[in-house]
Amino acid sequence: MPQLNPEFFVSQLFWLAVFFTFLFVFLWRVSLPRIATVLEKRQNKIDENLSSAKELQEQAMEIEKKINDQINKAKVETDEKIKETINALQEDVSSQLSSLDKDLEKKISDAEKEILKNKDDQMKNINNEIANITKLTVGKITDIELSDNEINKVIEIHKGSFN
Amino acid sequence: MAAKDSPLKQFEIDPISNIELGGYNISFTNSSFAMLITVLVITLFLTLTVNTRSIIPSRMQLISELMYNFIAQLLSDTVGDNGKRYFPFVFSLFMFVLIGNMVGMIPYQFTFTSHIIVTFALAAVVFIGVTILGFINHGIKFFTFFYIPGVPFYMHPLLIPIEVISYLSRPISLSVRLFANMLAGHTLLKVFAGFVVSMPFFTGVFPLAFIVALTGLEILIAFLQAYVFAILTCLYINDAYHLH
Numbered sequence: 296m297p298q299l300n301p302e303f304f305v306s307q308l309f310w311l312a313v314f315f316t317f318l319f320v321f322l323w324r325v326s327l328p329r330i331a332t333v334l335e336k337r338q339n340k341i342d343e344n345l346s347s348a349k350e351l352q353e354q355a356m357e358i359e360k361k362i363n364d365q366i367n368k369a370k371v372e373t374d375e376k377i378k379e380t381i382n383a384l385q386e387d388v389s390s391q392l393s394s395l396d397k398d399l400e401k402k403i404s405d406a407e408k409e410i411l412k413n414k415d416d417q418m419k420n421i422n423n424e425i426a427n428i429t430k431l432t433v434g435k436i437t438d439i440e441l442s443d444n445e446i447n448k449v450i451e452i453h454k455g456s457f458n
Numbered sequence: 459m460a461a462k463d464s465p466l467k468q469f470e471i472d473p474i475s476n477i478e479l480g481g482y483n484i485s486f487t488n489s490s491f492a493m494l495i496t497v498l499v500i501t502l503f504l505t506l507t508v509n510t511r512s513i514i515p516s517r518m519q520l521i522s523e524l525m526y527n528f529i530a531q532l533l534s535d536t537v538g539d540n541g542k543r544y545f546p547f548v549f550s551l552f553m554f555v556l557i558g559n560m561v562g563m564i565p566y567q568f569t570f571t572s573h574i575i576v577t578f579a580l581a582a583v584v585f586i587g588v589t590i591l592g593f594i595n596h597g598i599k600f601f602t603f604f605y606i607p608g609v610p611f612y613m614h615p616l617l618i619p620i621e622v623i624s625y626l627s628r629p630i631s632l633s634v635r636l637f638a639n640m641l642a643g644h645t646l647l648k649v650f651a652g653f654v655v656s657m658p659f660f661t662g663v664f665p666l667a668f669i670v671a672l673t674g675l676e677i678l679i680a681f682l683q684a685y686v687f688a689i690l691t692c693l694y695i696n697d698a699y700h701l702h
Contacts, residue, residue, distance in 0.1 A: 297470040298574050298641070303489070305482045307471075307575050310490035314497045315580070318554055323546035326504035330526045333511050333519070340513055 425450055465648035469572055469641070489576075492568040496557045504553075525553070529688065536692040540699050547587075548695075551580065552688035559640065559680030563673065571683075572640035574633060581633035584691050592698040603701050632690055636683050643676045 426446045433441050473485035504525075507518035515523060529549045533541035541548075555571060562569025570576050592600040604621040605614070650672065653665035 296466055298572070298637070300471075303471045303473075303483070303485070303487060304575050306473075306484045306487055307489055307570075307573060308579055309479075309482075309484040310486065310493055311570075311576050311579055314490075314493040315550070315554060318497045318500060319547060319550040321501050322504065322550050322553070326501065326508070326522075327526065327546055327549060329508045329511065330504070330522055333508060333513070333515070334523060334526070336511070337513050 422447075422450060465645045465652065468568075468644060468648055471568075488568040489570045489573065492558065492561055492570045495567075496554060496561050496570075499561070500553045500557050525549075532689060533692055536689065537696045537699065541692065541695060544695055548688055548691055551584070551691060552684055555580070555636065555687050556681060556684035559684060560677070562640065562644065563677055563680060569640055569644055571636055572644055574637045577633035577637045578629065580687075581629040584632065584694060585629035588691075588694040588698045591695065595699060596701060600698075600701070603697065605702070607702055628694065632687065636687055639679055639683050643672075643679055647672055647676065 426443060429446050429449075430441055430443075433439055471487045471489050473487045474491060476483075476485045478484065503518075504522050507516070507522045510516070510519070512519065526549070529552055530545060533545055533548055537544070558571045559569070561567055562571065592603065596602075604618050604625065606617055606621065609617060647669060650665040650669050654662040654669070656662075657665065
């Protein structure tokens, strides 16, 4: 087995020491610090971004709170205004309704009075017409001249039956 | 032993240029070349992909960052806050073993992690480092690491030697695990590659298909062994901080 041949042991150890020492020193002094710098830089950047993101989030939350406050305020205000308007309108409506009611009542009573008056007038006319018709009819049929008083007496007697 | 088409021939070391220093042979070999490639791949990749240092990473930069975070996570999970100091070392170890294994998966490329001397050297660095760390952190009290509390007193003569042996065998188990996995995997690939050539007619297709599947498995093992090496290193570091 060539591995157990001591001929090149010293050479192997010598070059191993040379190359491994070089590698170790180079990585230790040059390569690894570079990579560490990059990683650190990135971590810093990430931390920075995270903290600024947090800040922005807080700001956004504050703004959201403000907006909500304003919305609530506006809601309360509008609610009040709506209530006020509704109340005013209701008052207006009720006052108008009551005035209308009064008007109507007045008109109705006026109309009733007129109707009653008309009814009375008509009743008088009817009585006169009945008397005239009776007078004419009786005169034509019997040649008896009835006086108005006689006719009125009869009508008064029978008034209850045809009225 | 190392015949022309032996499956072990791939592990032979060939010097590229012969160098001698103070009477020792330190020739630059194909193994050293693989280490060079490994180190170049790691350093260039980790340097170039992160060159722009962009906050939004490119895909390649993301790979580097994922590796960084992978080991950082591993270390913080096992050791905790104390582990940050050892991050460069554990990361280098992980990358060196991982890319070394991956470079070995390239056909005709040498796998230096399949050499026990290399893996043992790495494991010995970990072992010695962790032991020194233990004595720095706990002084002479570090020896109580071998003393398991809550065990009947008559068991200690048996348990303490076992603990000592298991502690001393750590570098061996750590290095042999990696070495044996790489050795076995590459040998198996070579053996089946030999079947592809030697089997009659079209039946060589079957070992070829097996090699394709095995290559996928070997890449998985390459990652897994690097991970195991790194996580065991982390656990040993943790032991140096927290005794029983």
